Amino acid sequence: MSIRIKLLATLLALAPALQAAEPVRAVERVDLRRYAGTWYEQAHLPLFFQRDCARDTTATYTLRDDGRIDVLNRCTKADGTTKQANGVARRVGDSTSKLEVRFAPAAFSFLPFVWGDYWIIDLDEDYRWALVGTPSRDNLWILSRDRVLDPTVRTGLVERARAMGYPVEKLIDTPQG
Numbered sequence: 001m002s003i004r005i006k007l008l009a010t011l012l013a014l015a016p017a018l019q020a021a022e023p024v025r026a027v028e029r030v031d032l033r034r035y036a037g038t039w040y041e042q043a044h045l046p047l048f049f050q051r052d053c054a055r056d057t058t059a060t061y062t063l064r065d066d067g068r069i070d071v072l073n074r075c076t077k078a079d080g081t082t083k084q085a086n087g088v089a090r091r092v093g094d095s096t097s098k099l100e101v102r103f104a105p106a107a108f109s110f111l112p113f114v115w116g117d118y119w120i121i122d123l124d125e126d127y128r129w130a131l132v133g134t135p136s137r138d139n140l141w142i143l144s145r146d147r148v149l150d151p152t153v154r155t156g157l158v159e160r161a162r163a164m165g166y167p168v169e170k171l172i173d174t175p176q177g
Helices: 003-018 151-163
Strands: 039-043 053-063 068-078 080-090 098-104 115-125 131-132 140-144
Touching: 039 151, 115 151, 131 151, 140 151
Parallel strands: none
Antiparallel strands: 039 053, 039 140, 053 068, 068 080, 080 098, 098 115, 115 131, 131 140
C-alpha cells in the first residue's frame, strides 16, 4: 500500500475525532439573585485545589452590595474533616453568565492571573442544575440544587459538555453523603 493511501486511510479513521467541537458559549443571561445560594457538586474535571476532596462538595454564592459575589467552596476530606475556600466573583463586562473568580487574598486582586474564568454554559430554566466551565475546557463542574441530580439530566449535561469539546472521560464523580 502506498504512503498516500495509508495516510488517507489514517485520516479517514481519525475523522470523527478530528471534528471541531462546538464553541464554548456561556448562556445568554443569568439572574444572579436566583443563582445565588448553595449548589451541590455532582462531578468535576480534576483540579489541583480539589485533590483532597472526597465527598460533599458545595459552592455557596452570596450577592454583595458592590455587585460582586462572595464564594464559599466546601468539601469533606477522606479523614472526615472539612476543607473550605473563600473567594469572590466578578462579572466580565456586562455579562451575567461570564464571571471571574479569585481565591487569592484581596491584596493580589490587581494581578490578572489570580482571576479564573467561571462561565455558566448551561442552566436549567428553574435554576435546579447548572453546567459551569472555562473557555479553555480545562475546568468543568456539574452542579445541582439537590444533593443528587437525576441521572438522565446528568447524562444530558455530560453529553452537552462532550459536544463542546470538554474531556468528559476525565470527570470525577462527587459523592454526597
